[in-house]
Amino acid sequence: MAKTRNYTKAERIRIQVLHEEGLSCRQIARRVRKSPAGVAALLQKLRQTSSVRDRRRTGRPRVTTARDDRILCRMSLRDRKKTAVKLHQEWTNGGAVTASVRTTCRRLLDHGLRSCKARKKPLIKPDQKRKRLAWAHRHKNGLKDSGTVCYGLTNPVSS
Known part of the structure; x- marks a missing residue:
């Protein structure tokens, strides 16, 4: 399982400043309250690239833009009872967005919806149910005589 080392920009800069002051990885980790391995990895990246900024991530590019996501969120908030399939149909109707229903669900979850x-x-x-019960009450005597049972009611009527 991979370890995640997500540091905020302020934490990255603080680690860089503490390193320039001459502190070790363990001392920096104690002060920043992060793992020594994470601090070491960040300092190694600093040595290689001379920057503590995040590198560009690899992987599949997003199908939707931030604007498309906001439009989807507004559609969802307009009618909270719409299903993902209905939202997807409305969202992709214009032709600008070509995403799956699963992507629609993921985008909504990303925004807390x-x-x-x-x-x-x-x-x-x-x-x-009400009509059946009324019918059974009206025909209660007739059912007892015939010996049949009427189910699906709150109280089954039998002979």
Whole structure:
């Protein structure tokens, strides 16, 4: 597992200044409250590149721009109940953005937002439940006589 050594710009400059004062890696690490290995790696980068700035990262370039991400966030905030699929369709409709639904979800998560999942529809609606129960109460005596059982109600009626 790789170790992450993410330092802020202020921490990088402070480490550089402490190194120029003649402190060792361990002493610097204690003062900055970071690991000695991380400080050593930063100082090695300083020796190689004579700069403590972050190097350009390798990897796949982003499909969307910061502007596209802001547009997506505004769309999500406008209607909080939209699913990721609906947001994706609306976002990519113009043709400017060509991203997947998964990318849409990731961009929302990056900005602290969540896309909603479509709610599973109930097997029977509350209105239908009420009607079935009323029917069962009306036909309670008829069901007892015939010997059939009516399920799906709050109280099954049987003979």
